[in-house]
Amino acid sequence: MNRRPPPAKKVPTRRPTQVPREVRIIGGQWKRTKLPVADKPGLRPTPDRVRETLFNWLGQDLTGWRCVDAFAGTGALGLEAASRGAADVLVVEQDAQLVDQLRAIQAKLGAAAVKVERGNGLSVLGRLAPGSTELIFLDPPFDAGLYEKALAAAAQALSAEGLIYLEAPVAWDDAALAPYGLAAVRHLKAGAVHAHLLRRAA
Numbered sequence: 001m002n003r004r005p006p007p008a009k010k011v012p013t014r015r016p017t018q019v020p021r022e023v024r025i026i027g028g029q030w031k032r033t034k035l036p037v038a039d040k041p042g043l044r045p046t047p048d049r050v051r052e053t054l055f056n057w058l059g060q061d062l063t064g065w066r067c068v069d070a071f072a073g074t075g076a077l078g079l080e081a082a083s084r085g086a087a088d089v090l091v092v093e094q095d096a097q098l099v100d101q102l103r104a105i106q107a108k109l110g111a112a113a114v115k116v117e118r119g120n121g122l123s124v125l126g127r128l129a130p131g132s133t134e135l136i137f138l139d140p141p142f143d144a145g146l147y148e149k150a151l152a153a154a155a156q157a158l159s160a161e162g163l164i165y166l167e168a169p170v171a172w173d174d175a176a177l178a179p180y181g182l183a184a185v186r187h188l189k190a191g192a193v194h195a196h197l198l199r200r201a202a
Contacts, residue, residue: 023076026052027060028083030109035074038098045074046139046167050188050195054165055080057186057197058135062086067135068128068157070121070150075102077137077165082113086135089114092124122146125153133157139167147172155180155200164198172196 021037023045037045046054054077063085069078070092078091091106091114093099099118106114117124121140136154140146147168154164164182166172171194174183178201186197 023048023074025076025080025083027055028080028085030079030083030111033079033083033109035076035079035105036101037074038101040095040098043073043098044142045076046195047190047193050167050190050193051076051080053188054195054197055084058163060084062135065134066132066159067137068092068125068133068154069137070125070154071138071140071146072102072116073098073139075105075116077139078114079105079109079111081135081137082111087113090124091116092119092121094118094120122149122153125150125157128153128157130156131159131162134159134162135165136162137165139165142169151177151180151182155182158200160200162199164196166196166198168194168196170194172198174201177201 022034025031025033062081065086066088067081067086068090072078072091072093075091078089082089091102102116106116138150138154140150169192177183181201182198183201184196185199188195
């Protein structure tokens with residue numbers, strides 16, 4: 001007796017989730033605050049795990065530090081620093097919509113230490129006083145070709161014991177960093193991201 005094969009099971013079609021994309025501040029006074037991530041070409045917020053590792057490297061308390069987030073995007077790096085006590089955080093972004101978003105978040109948090117500026121990250125880095133900054137975040141769009149100029153400008157603004165966070169699609173070793181007078185003290189690879197903590201070379 002021939003038996004009919006059982007009917008094929010229907011595979012339910014998944015509807016795309018409409019949940020807004022967001023990241024969270026990981027530590028400090030604004031811990032768990034959600035930051036929206038706009039749908040913008042090239043906008044690639046630093047993953048939570050990488051930020052957590054970065055601030056483990058830096059130490060959890062940044063009280064009194066002067067910081068610059070030169071290619072801010074969501075502002076996650078600069079706001080994280082301010083959340084952990086940084087005294088002066090300059091957050092720089094070129095896109096008008098993202099600047100409005102950053103200013104709204106700054107106002108909502110009452111983040112008096114944070115200044116949001118619409119502008120070109122390279123230009124802002126270039127005008128910083130020599131040796132004036134303890135921590136500079138460099139996370140430009142991967143394909144924008146900005147790394148060499150950004151590192152050169154950031155290096156001159158760095159204080160004697162200051163640090164640069166560099167996020168890039170490739171690892172920067174000491175030979176590549178030497179022309180800028182910098183050396184890597186920490187490195188992490190997470191997926192397509194290479195995260196570096198740099199300081200002045202000895």
